[in-house]
Amino acid sequence: MTHVPAPAHPSAWVLADSWTMTRRGLAHWARQPVQVLVGLAFPVMLLLMFAYFLGGGMTVPGGGDYKEFLVPGMLALTMAFGLEGTMVAVTQDLNKGVIDRFRSLPMAPSAVLVGRSALDMLQSVLSLLAMIGVGLLMGWRWHDGLGNALQAMGLLLLLRSAMLWLGIYLGMVAGKPELVQAVQILIWPVGFLSNVFASAETMPGWLGAVAEWNPMSATAAAVRELFGSPGADGGSWAAQHALSMAVAWPLLLLAVFVPLALRRYRGLGR
Amino acid sequence: MTDTDHAIVVEGLRKTYGRKHALDGLDLTVPRGTVHGLLGPNGAGKTTTVRVLATLLRPDAGRVEVAGRDVVSHPDEVRRRIGLLGQHAAVDEELSGRQNLDMFGRLYHLGARRAAARAEELLERFALADTGRKPVGRYSGGMRRRLDLAAALILAPEVLFLDEPTTGLDPRGRTEVWESVRSLVDGGTTVLLTTQYLEEADQLADRISVVDTGKVIAAGTPDELKARLGGDRIDVVVRDAGRLAAAASVVAMAARAAAVTTDPDRRLISAPVTDRMGALTETVRALAAAGIEAADIALRRPTLDEVFLHVTGAAPAGAEAKEGAAA
Numbered sequence: 001m002t003h004v005p006a007p008a009h010p011s012a013w014v015l016a017d018s019w020t021m022t023r024r025g026l027a028h029w030a031r032q033p034v035q036v037l038v039g040l041a042f043p044v045m046l047l048l049m050f051a052y053f054l055g056g057g058m059t060v061p062g063g064g065d066y067k068e069f070l071v072p073g074m075l076a077l078t079m080a081f082g083l084e085g086t087m088v089a090v091t092q093d094l095n096k097g098v099i100d101r102f103r104s105l106p107m108a109p110s111a112v113l114v115g116r117s118a119l120d121m122l123q124s125v126l127s128l129l130a131m132i133g134v135g136l137l138m139g140w141r142w143h144d145g146l147g148n149a150l151q152a153m154g155l156l157l158l159l160r161s162a163m164l165w166l167g168i169y170l171g172m173v174a175g176k177p178e179l180v181q182a183v184q185i186l187i188w189p190v191g192f193l194s195n196v197f198a199s200a201e202t203m204p205g206w207l208g209a210v211a212e213w214n215p216m217s218a219t220a221a222a223v224r225e226l227f228g229s230p231g232a233d234g235g236s237w238a239a240q241h242a243l244s245m246a247v248a249w250p251l252l253l254l255a256v257f258v259p260l261a262l263r264r265y266r267g268l269g270r
Numbered sequence: 271m272t273d274t275d276h277a278i279v280v281e282g283l284r285k286t287y288g289r290k291h292a293l294d295g296l297d298l299t300v301p302r303g304t305v306h307g308l309l310g311p312n313g314a315g316k317t318t319t320v321r322v323l324a325t326l327l328r329p330d331a332g333r334v335e336v337a338g339r340d341v342v343s344h345p346d347e348v349r350r351r352i353g354l355l356g357q358h359a360a361v362d363e364e365l366s367g368r369q370n371l372d373m374f375g376r377l378y379h380l381g382a383r384r385a386a387a388r389a390e391e392l393l394e395r396f397a398l399a400d401t402g403r404k405p406v407g408r409y410s411g412g413m414r415r416r417l418d419l420a421a422a423l424i425l426a427p428e429v430l431f432l433d434e435p436t437t438g439l440d441p442r443g444r445t446e447v448w449e450s451v452r453s454l455v456d457g458g459t460t461v462l463l464t465t466q467y468l469e470e471a472d473q474l475a476d477r478i479s480v481v482d483t484g485k486v487i488a489a490g491t492p493d494e495l496k497a498r499l500g501g502d503r504i505d506v507v508v509r510d511a512g513r514l515a516a517a518a519s520v521v522a523m524a525a526r527a528a529a530v531t532t533d534p535d536r537r538l539i540s541a542p543v544t545d546r547m548g549a550l551t552e553t554v555r556a557l558a559a560a561g562i563e564a565a566d567i568a569l570r571r572p573t574l575d576e577v578f579l580h581v582t583g584a585a586p587a588g589a590e591a592k593e594g595a596a597a
Contacts, residue, residue, distance in 0.1 A: 009346070010346050013379060016376075016379070017376075017377055020373060020376040020377055023373070024362065024365070024373055027364075027365055027369055028364050028365075031364055031365075031405065032364075096362075096363070097356065097358040097359050097360040097361070098360050098361055098362045098363075099360075100326060100354070100356050100358075100360045101354070101360035101361065101374065101421060102377070103325070103326050104324045104325060104326060104349055104352065104354045104360075105349060105374065105377045105378060106346050106349040106350040106377075106378065106379070107377040107378075107379075111377075269321070269326050269327040269328060270327075270328050
């Protein structure tokens with residue numbers, strides 16, 4: 001008969017167990033390819049809508065092509081909106097019976113969440129590539145070399161990982177799919193209260209200030225700078241330090257929400 | 271030191287949700303290699319007990335040892351020695367049975383190759399080998415239950431928890447689960463089984479604890495408990511409600527029963543019997559002699575409600591829902 005393997009502490013298995021959980025997610029993708037494609041197509045559709053339905057009426061601060069301004073912003077928005085998908089997936093998972101099985105196994109407890117975050121990061125890389133591909137087709141270009149462009153993508157994925165863990169935490173706090181809906185609605189004003197579609201300087205004073213301090217704005221501004229896109233410079237302190245802010249904001253969010261999420265998972269059943 | 275003779279030791283287990291005492295000082299000892307039944311109505315605390323023992327829920331107070339390990343201080347040690355079959359299928363509905371077992375095998379750290387081989391073995395053993403890529407969501411209730419049980423057995427656990435394993439299964443599925451449980455016990459596994467069905471506990475368990483409001487209110491072998499419960503009963507339904515009282519005294523005489531209960535709404539008379547066939551023939555004869563027409567006469571086992579009436583002197587909360595469950 002099968003026997004109990006080496007009695008290493010479960011946390012020694014974080015990587016292996018997380019990979020098993022990520023494989024589970026990939027197996028779900030293989031079962032639901034249409035859902036995966038829709039997930040990738042939605043932000044692309046938003047990009048096209050804003051570029052061609054509304055773009056004609058927009059002006060870029062300091063002049064320039066709106067599409068050049070919009071694409072980096074939309075990349076940041078897509079990374080941030082990934083929060084929603086993560087949150088839904090976590091809430092659904094925790095409401096499934098299989099979570100009891102996972103919790104009664106000698107696996108690393110963090111693997112359920114780490115595996116989820118790896119899967120969603122993979123999805124984000126695919127989403128980023130799809131957006132960049134469409135952006136290039138629309139005539140958007142990076143102007144400051146591939147090195148800077150790759151740095152920009154790194155910053156985008158950093159924002160995504162922060163929003164991902166925020167999403168995991170919120171998904172666990174919400175607990176029920178009904179509460180997730182509230183977040184799905186709230187994410188829109190929060191997403192638009194940024195410099196993604198228009199410069200924060202065009203907003204009423206205090207609103208503009210809030211928009212400039214939005215983590216998404218920091219990433220959008222930093223990415224515009226690295227891509228050499230128009231409209232990157234703003235007058236405020238936050239806008240001038242966009243690069244540092246685009247690193248600091250996500251790290252701060254990660255430092256807060258990774259431990260909170262892991263602790264909450266371990267505390268299930270208390 | 272750890273207790274070597276007992277697979278499960280529970281002392282003074284308490285768990286409170288808000289103001290509700292789900293478990294109120296529950297005690298339980300299960301010797302290794304035996305089957306123990308936890309019998310009780312919904313809300314009695316059976317599932318809460320299993321969840322604490324399976325490390326899914328932290329107790330508020332009390333000592334709980336499973337396979338010689340404390341569930342609070344050494345949950346990981348416990349997890350490598352238990353299998354759990356919960357009330358709801360704890361498998362991934364979107365994946366196939368094979369994918370599920372393979373995944374769980376990896377999470378038990380068998381390694382990819384052994385996990386795959388073990389999955390194959392268990393699918394074969396539980397007659398699921400031909401399910402292919404079909405997602406578990408499209409399995410029948412019985413198939414899902416078998417897969418769930420297979421998942422609980424990946425590591426050949428020392429202690430297996432079965433929380434209402436046959437609820438919602440047809441008689442065939444029920445028999446299948448019972449047979450699997452028996453063969454496991456033959457292999458030395460200790461089983462803790464919760465059920466609402468007296469018959470199930472009777473079929474499988476060496477000993478039974480009757481649980482209500484978070485406490486064990488009676489314990490013993492099935493025979494001991496049955497003796498305390500007064501054995502079988504005879505039910506008579508009369509055609510004419512007006513003759514109910516007359517019929518009740520006829521049945522009391524014929525069945526030699528002291529405590530006859532009547533239910534005017536259902537025109538039902540119920541009495542405990544000791545000599546089953548003697549009581550039945552005598553009742554049929556006596557009713558005919560008295561000119562009382564019976565719509566139905568039946569011998570049956572005591573229901574869970576009657577167990578509770580007997581043990582506690584009061585009907586359990588929500589008893590109506592389980593009327594006749596063990597009939």
